[in-house]
Amino acid sequence: MNKRTPLQTLAKQYLFFIAGVLINSFGVALITKASLGTSPISSVPYVLSLRFAPSLGAFTFVMNLLFILIQVALLRKDFQPIQFLQILVNVVFSSFLDVSMALLGAFHPQSYPLQLLALLAGCTVLAFGIYVEVSAGVLMVPGEQFGTVKVCFDVTLMATAVLLSLLFFHGLRGLREGTLLSALLVGMIVKLFHRLFPGIPRFLSPAP
Secondary structure, three states: OOOOOHHHHHHHHHHHHHHHHHHHHHHHHHHHHOOOOOOHHHHHHHHHHHHOOOOHHHHHHHHHHHHHHHHHHHHHHHOOHHHHHHHHHHHHHHHHHHHHHHHOOOOOOOOHHHHHHHHHHHHHHHHHHHHHHHHHOOOOOOOOOOOHHHHHHHHHHHHHHHHHHHHHHOOOOOOOHHHHHHHHHHHHHHHHHHHHOOHHHHHHOOOO
């Protein structure tokens, strides 16, 4: 059996990584279109997009760019130059998020059971995208941490979104039970995908 060259392995990893980013975008859009509240990572951009003209994707780009700059400031010399590719990834994710929202423009589940079903589908799609993205193991992406850091990150974003919503609309807009459900479910489903498809990380790892 021919071994893959390092270049072939790297190309495959980046292809899977970009595929994961695109899947993530569609998952976030599907969660949002379920009309039960958007995902925690998109809560601040979504509330801002409900109040101001720029799109959800545009506000998402600005927020993620801010996160990247914070990484640079915190890590300083430990911030690897390759991680500046996060900016390009941010462009792809944010742009395809708007594309996904447009593709789902006519999708408006009316009954609560259908909204819950759409939310669960969105969480599953988002979790699979995160699983593929993380399995590629090439870049660190803002908002895709796990464990305690992820929980603190999500809580901070949701709290900020609540404050912005109260400030702009004097009530909650864009945040509902679906926001909390997606915060709880996505990480669990990612772990499930790790158990169900352990071959993907091995497939992407360098050949011995």
